[in-house]
Amino acid sequence: MTTPDPEHQPSTPDPVSRDRVYRSPMGILGGVALLAIVFWLGVDALVRGESRTQWLALAAMILIVPLASAFTLRPAVYANEERLRIRNPLRVVVVPWGQVASLRSGYSNEVVAQSGTKYQLWAIPVSLRARKKAAQHADRTAAEKNTAGRGGGGGRGLRGSRGAADANGPTRAETDKIMDDLRELLENHGDAESAQGEVSVRWAYEVMGPAVAGAVLLLILLAVA
Template identity: 65%
Template structure:
């Protein structure tokens, strides 16, 4: 068996995970309380709302992830899973959102790697401060050390190693999500031409998430219409 050159690395948003768990706790507490203590139509409406809301919370907070492997980039968005061979990717673009652009022209947003304008502004301030230190005769090293704190949880972005330590990782003048995109671009450049990294793009809809949400919406609509 051939040992993979690059182990899969998983990118997720810690802020989204924390927010999703908190939302599930709040919604679960309110919904269960309405089910147990509600009167009349309230328990049924609470049940329909739970069936609708819980899958949506999971879809937009806990589910999104990006899996970067040796031959494929797998993007798990709220309602779709897109598997992209590196050879089919034309570019990884960062603007107000991070997205993958394939050779056919199609674009897929990376929900798990959101752009942080706040992080970019912070990095710009750190860069300006470091440059000012250098002009005053310092090295800027103190500023660099202070700039490694991370982007609200994105410092430990990848949960499994393998992509290697990019030189971007230790740069204090880049937002953490921008560093992640730099790492993915390096992987695209190195693995894109590989024969094993060619193939077809596949898109799978997440019916396991969409179906319960649709069922909850239909049930809630019926209950509201009848009552």
């Protein structure tokens, strides 16, 4: 019996890197609150309402719950060293880094494929208020540094009082930091062999199906009134 030569053993593929997951905390919070209200009103109508009211409440819940969940709880962005997977309300888009032309941040964050197609990142919404707050903090920090440089000890005293209070303030909006992380992944892995492939798009029929069923049922109930 011969012992296999370790140098000639078949190499095992490197494991795929773990996903970084990005979601909107405010979107999740708003979704939970909205669903709680829908269930509260719907269950109350089902328990206390008459026959027609119960059917209307049931149809409305079948319509609203999937859509409310899709636009608040569902959105997420998964990124690793090979691809960007975008789970938007009504579809899932997988874009290998080799197919990403750019990542843009304006009034919304979006990825632009090499084909020119744009895909919005619902899970990473732009906050103009957060951007303004970060810009103001950066301006204050720069002004205090200039004051400290010109004023000597007096400048240091000013920095020690007011400047210290703002030392931990934001220098970049949180969603802009996330986009910086994604751009770094694109820059580091865009040319890698494992990051090549085609863009794939899958519609979220698990969301659309129940919502359409609820809408049809609601229309029928309203039509036979």
